[in-house]
Amino acid sequence: MATDFSDAEQPGTQRPGGRTERTRLAVLHATLALLAEHGYGELTVDAVAERSGVHRTTVYRRWKSAEGLVAAAFHLGTEDDWTAPDTGSLAGDLYEMLAELVGYFTTPGMRELPTASILAAFQSELAAEALHSFYVDRHARCAVLTTRAIARGEAPAGTSPDEVIRAASGPIFYRLFISRESLGLADARLAARATAAAAAAGVFVPA
Amino acid sequence: MATDFSDAEQPGTQRPGGRTERTRLAVLHATLALLAEHGYGELTVDAVAERSGVHRTTVYRRWKSAEGLVAAAFHLGTEDDWTAPDTGSLAGDLYEMLAELVGYFTTPGMRELPTASILAAFQSELAAEALHSFYVDRHARCAVLTTRAIARGEAPAGTSPDEVIRAASGPIFYRLFISRESLGLADARLAARATAAAAAAGVFVPA
Structure with missing residues (x-):
């Protein structure tokens, strides 16, 4: 290359x-x-x-x-200059991240591509691998949310940045594609608060 | 009917x-x-x-x-006699529920139908509505997990049973269909513990 x-x-x-x-x-x-x-x-x-x-x-x-x-096109998503938010608190950062996600997946004219990408991963092994790589990249870019939270004392040392992102994003995607429920900013706020509370309790430190 | x-x-x-x-x-x-x-x-x-x-x-x-x-067939899922687990703790109940989910979606010979059902909801509005109805029914059957947790003092009164189920299930489905990562019982245990900790912190009580 x-x-x-x-x-x-x-x-x-x-x-x-x-x-x-x-x-x-x-x-x-x-x-x-x-x-x-x-x-x-x-x-x-x-x-x-x-x-x-x-x-x-x-x-x-x-x-x-x-x-x-499709695999090459998904890789484009790792070439942008997206950076994780920095609001001063873990719950605030996660809320900003999830609010952007909610907007992206619910706004007509924007939601079609990410939705088609999730769907393509069901239909093509290469697309699934490319989608996986995209999320590996996003998880890496979001790791700073957790390292900053640990530095601020909001979560114990050793808290897994990946698990924080999975816990925060999971309920949003669950509403979108599993339970097929309405989705709004209140859901982003709740998922952010729940994840921050679980992180504070030390749950995301690997045993 | x-x-x-x-x-x-x-x-x-x-x-x-x-x-x-x-x-x-x-x-x-x-x-x-x-x-x-x-x-x-x-x-x-x-x-x-x-x-x-x-x-x-x-x-x-x-x-x-x-x-x-497909819509009628999904409705069959609401006619079974599935009941939520009762282990004596919220984290334990959620773990049992999620462990069953992990098994269902990862075992060859079992996972094909639920996976195809999630996919069908992308391709058919009626299938999406039927999938939604299936999860409404499952959420209702799982509400007892939260009401028992409240009775045991593990979560404050007013904790939303639906939000507890979304928080617990979300990371499992995120791994399966979004980030396309490996999935095992350790993930069920982590999601159960994280959700129980967030519930204990009172996060799932609507504002």
């Missing part, structure tokens, strides 16, 4: 801002747009080529299949 | 143990079997008729569509 060829048409190379990078972004953004609009079941390499304006041979050569496209 | 006709061939009637009831169960169990094997996307009324041995005209007349079959 780090190899740089002088021929920018060569698939598999990335030169930031160069033609290959523009091609990559055009293809992966087209993949995400089609995924959001029609779902993984309808996604084809040909449709992505047409939508992106990139020659289908190029798309096939580099990404192989709809699965390959 | 409660109407009883003497003609057992009449669709829409239920006589426990009668021919109509046997037909209903044959059709709905065939629906669940096909759902587990091939998913909602492949489910057709004709396939259900063939699998159940019930005439397709009967199936079409009563259930109308694959969506109608």
